[in-house]
Amino acid sequence: MGKPTISDVARLAGVSTATVSRALTGSLPVREHVKEQVQAAADSLGYAANSIARALRQERTTNVGMIVPDLSNPFFTLLVEGVEHRLQDLQISLLLCSSHGDVTIEAERLRSLQRSQVEVVLISPTHEFESAHALKTIARTVPLIQIDQFADGVETDWVGLDDALAMRTLIQHVVERGARTAAYIGGSATDSSARSRLDAARAECLRQGVALDEQNVLLGSVTIAGGEAASQRLSESGALPDVVICGADVIAYGVLQGFDRLGIKVPADVMVTGFDDIAFSALTRLSLTTIRQPIDAIAEAAVSVVQNLMGDAPPRPPHRSVLQPELIVRDSTNRVA
Amino acid sequence: MGKPTISDVARLAGVSTATVSRALTGSLPVREHVKEQVQAAADSLGYAANSIARALRQERTTNVGMIVPDLSNPFFTLLVEGVEHRLQDLQISLLLCSSHGDVTIEAERLRSLQRSQVEVVLISPTHEFESAHALKTIARTVPLIQIDQFADGVETDWVGLDDALAMRTLIQHVVERGARTAAYIGGSATDSSARSRLDAARAECLRQGVALDEQNVLLGSVTIAGGEAASQRLSESGALPDVVICGADVIAYGVLQGFDRLGIKVPADVMVTGFDDIAFSALTRLSLTTIRQPIDAIAEAAVSVVQNLMGDAPPRPPHRSVLQPELIVRDSTNRVA
DNA sequence: GAGAACAATGTAATCGATTACAGACAGAAT
DNA sequence: ATTCTGTCTGTAATCGATTACATTGTTCTC
Structure with a gap:
C-alpha cells in the first residue's frame, strides 16, 4: 500500500478530487462543512500532496x-x-x-x-x-x-x-603600517574573484607605491594547505616582503601556520592579511586583519x-x-x- | 516557447516518443541509426528530459x-x-x-x-x-x-x-595530565549527542576519580559565543577546575577566547578540550586538544x-x-x- | 515455404495533481 | 414565474515522461 493520493481523500470525504484540491489549497472557495470534511479525511489518511504531480501540472516547481x-x-x-x-x-x-x-x-x-x-x-x-x-x-x-x-x-x-575598493582600503592600511613591498597569495587566477582581487591588488600596489614583484605572486588552491605551501615557497625565495596579502582567509590561516612553523614572526617580521572575515579569523594564533564580506x-x-x-x-x-x-x-x- | 519536450524530439527525428525514450535512456534496444537520429534531434533542440514527469511516472525520484x-x-x-x-x-x-x-x-x-x-x-x-x-x-x-x-x-x-569511548579516552588523557576536578560546557542537554556526551563525561569522571561538580556543568548554545559566555560564568563562580571539557570544538573556541580576555592562562591555569576536530582547531591561539570525529x-x-x-x-x-x-x-x- | 522466435517500433494507458469547462442550485431582480 | 447572477461542485483534459501491450518485420528452423 503506497502513500494516500488525492483520490483516496476524495473517496473518503465523498467529494470529487477537484473539490479536495480546492479545499486544501484554497484556490477556489469551498463550503465550510465540506472543507472540514476534506481536511478531516486528509488528516486521518496522513495525506500529503505530491509536489511532483503538482509541479508537472503547474509547470513550475518551488x-x-x-x-x-x-x-x-x-x-x-x-x-x-x-x-x-x-x-x-x-x-x-x-x-x-x-x-x-x-x-x-x-x-x-x-x-x-x-x-x-x-x-x-x-x-x-x-x-x-x-x-x-x-x-x-x-x-x-x-x-x-x-x-x-x-x-x-x-x-x-x-x-x-567591490573587490577594487576592498583592496584599496586594505593596501592603504598596510601602507600606513609601513609596508613598501608585498607578496600576494591567492587562488589560481582562473576563478574570477581570485583574478579580480589580484588585479585590484596589483593596481593598488602600483598606485600606492608598494612593490609587488611578479615572483612574489603565488597562486594555488584556496585552502589552509594551499596557504601553508605558498608560505613555504615564499620563505625559500629570499627576502620576505613587508606584507603578505592573501586572497581568502583560509589561505591566510595556512600562511600564519606556515610562518609559525618556520619561526617567522607575524607581524614583526612580516604582516599578513586575509579576505572574507569568517568567524575563526578572530581566533587564530595571531588574529587576522582582513576584509569583511557582508x-x-x-x-x-x-x-x-x-x-x-x-x-x-x-x-x-x-x-x-x-x-x-x-x-x-x-x-x-x-x-x- | 517553452522548453522542448520528448514529443518535439520525436517529431524532429520522425519516430514515436516511446522510441525517443528508449533511445535516450537505453531502457530497451533501438537500432543504431535511429538512436543516432534521435540523439542528433535531441542535441539540436537542446532537449533535457523533464525529471518531474519521469519521477511521476516511475513513482520514484533521485x-x-x-x-x-x-x-x-x-x-x-x-x-x-x-x-x-x-x-x-x-x-x-x-x-x-x-x-x-x-x-x-x-x-x-x-x-x-x-x-x-x-x-x-x-x-x-x-x-x-x-x-x-x-x-x-x-x-x-x-x-x-x-x-x-x-x-x-x-x-x-x-x-x-561512540561517545562513551571518546569521553573515556579524553578523560584518561587529562587525568594523566594531572586533572582532579573538571567542568563541562556543552549544548543544552536536549539534543541527544549533547546529552550522551555529558552522560559519558559524568560516568567517566566518576569512574576515574575526577570531581565534576554539578554547578560546573554549563549548558548553552553550540556556538563560539555560547562557549565564551560559559567561560565567563565559570570564572565568576570561584575556583577554576583543572580542566574544562567542551562538548564541541566551536564551544571550546569561545572558551579559549573568553579565558584569553580574562587573562586566564591555558593550559597553565586550566586545561581545555574540544570535541569534533574541525580544521581550525589546529590554528587557534592555543591549539586545541580534541576528539576527532571521522x-x-x-x-x-x-x-x-x-x-x-x-x-x-x-x-x-x-x-x-x-x-x-x-x-x-x-x-x-x-x-x- | 510455413511457422516460431525474436527484435524493433508504435499506440495508448498511466503516474497524481490542477484547472478549463460545464452543470446544478440558490437567491435576487424583473 | 422567469431570467439572471453568483457560488459551489463535478467531469474530464492536461502536464511530459515511461511502459504495458499490440504490431510489424526479420531471421531461423525444419
Missing part, C-alpha cells in the same frame, strides 16, 4: 538550485546558510551542489538542475573562462544568478563585493533576485549588486610604521 | 533530503560536503535544509521533504525528545537515517560516534545506507553504525602532571 565550488570554505557555507534560511521563509527548497572546483562536475550539476526544473540557479562559477560555455547554455532555459564570482561574458544577475547581505540580495525572478514581475535586464567591503584590523598587521 | 541543525558549525557542513560528494557519484541530488535548532522548523522541513517525494531523509535531529513525534510520523512513509544525534524512541538507521567515514556510512535503501535489496531492520573516535592531543592540555 525549487532553486545552488552550486558552490567548495563546501569546506566557511565563506561558501555561510552563504549557503544565509540563502537557505531566506528561501525557507518563501517556502522554496534548495538543491545544493558542490562543483569541487571542477568545471566538468559543474557542467554536469547544471544539467541535473536543469532537468529538475529548478526555477532559478544560484552559482559561484568555479572558472572564469571554462565555466562560461556551460553557463551560457543553461542560461537560455533557466534564470541564473552569479554570486561572488562570475564567468566571462555570461550576462546574468550578479551579487558580490555575507548575509549577499545572501539577502541574491534571494531578493530569486524572488523577483520567480514572481510574475516583467523580465528586466541583468543587474549587478555591488556590496561594500569593510576593513577589520587585527593583530596580523599590528605594527607601528 | 532526490534525498538532509536536515541539519546548524550550517555555521563546520562539523555539519563537512558532513554535508561528504554526503553531497558521494551522492553525486550515485547521480542523486541533495535537498538541503537547516532546522536552525528549532523543532517547529524541523517538522515543517520534514513535511516539505515528504511532499517532494525524496527517497530517503538524512537527519541530525535537533531535540532528543521534541523531535521524536515528527520523526516518527514521517518515518512511516519515508526511510530515515539519523546521523550523529538521534531522537528518543525513533527506530531508524543511525550513524555516529566525519568522512560518517558520511560514507550514511550514504552506503542510502544506497541500500534505494536499491531493491530486501528491507532489513534498522542498523546502528558506531564509529571510533580518535584523541588528538595539542597545546590546550599540554601540561606536565
